[in-house]
């Protein structure tokens with residue numbers, strides 16, 4: 001692999017294929033696979049990722065917001081796209097761009113039906129979301145009759161699926177709670193379907209759900225983080241391959257004496273003769289200030305260099321006193337070996353937050369694009 005010569009996020013499509021196939025191997029052959037590609041496919045590139053997954057015959061995509069779905073349609077993605085968290089202001093656009101809304105309360109249900117009718121739609125696919133304990137979005141089980149009567153009162157929409165979301169599928173301490181969620185969802189779907197003359201799909205599991213609750217795969221699963229190479233346990237992590245590697249270079253090396261300071265607010269002071277390296281990546285690229293002041297680190301020539309002082313908008317400074325390196329040398333922030341999940345822990349956060357934060361300013365580089 002040629003060494004990085006500037007800040008770059010390398011995205012490895014053979015790792016994406018690997019993760020997709022690994023997660024699929026957990027499923028019954030009839031269970032459909034929805035790939036969650038919200039937030040630029042977890043900070044990578046939603047268009048390139050979606051196109052690759054289309055070649056692998058993924059069944060469905062999901063995004064959070066309408067504009068994310070529009071970007072995929074603009075790029076020519078043809079697979080159905082579920083919009084998990086749409087707002088009524090976008091319902092006409094959703095219909096015009098063949099996006100499929102999650103309807104999570106009566107306000108959005110009523111409004112979507114109104115727009116679908118005025119757009120002369122017939123059987124427009126919608127997805128009904130139920131709350132089974134996350135208490136974030138979704139109808140309650142007590143709303144079933146209301147939803148059914150609304151659905152049966154119009155020809156404009158058809159329920160493609162019923163779904164809910166697990167609150168703690170990765171947490172073995174919450175197995176009892178998760179099992180109650182699964183049971184609640186199962187009985188909601190049973191009651192709902194008994195009052196409808198067709199049978200929508202049911203889906204509940206995210207990545208950790210797929211791995212920890214094989215009995216709850218239902219008709220489809222919704223995987224995000226696993227596709228991008230992270231599970232929620234060491235065991236899963238060993239089976240998955242991070243698709244993204246964040247690399248940079250040393251712009252400049254400084255030699256400083258005891259008492260000299262580094263960066264804004266003089267937040268770091270040298271304890272003796274020290275060497276520092278300045279790296280062209282900062283909080284505007286997604287390395288938040290919480291990684292500064294000795295919390296986070298990068299790797300230079302396989303050695304850990306702690307981030308010292310405050311993270312700047314466009315730069316970090318790292319301590320390289322004990323590292324043999326030169327200006328222009330490659331810097332690894334995370335890759336398949338030194339994982340984003342480990343770096344995230346240094347700032348008391350999780351892989352999801354670190355990888356989705358990598359901003360659009362960081363150049364993307366695509367590896368093994370054609371390999372499916």
Ligand SMILES: *Cc1c(COP(=O)(O)O)cnc(C)c1O
Pocket residue numbers: 036038084165205206207208222223224225226
């Ligand atoms: C983001 C999201 C997912 C994907 O979860 P992962 O843990 O990344 O697999 C699935 N379902 C819903 C409703 C989500 O918001």
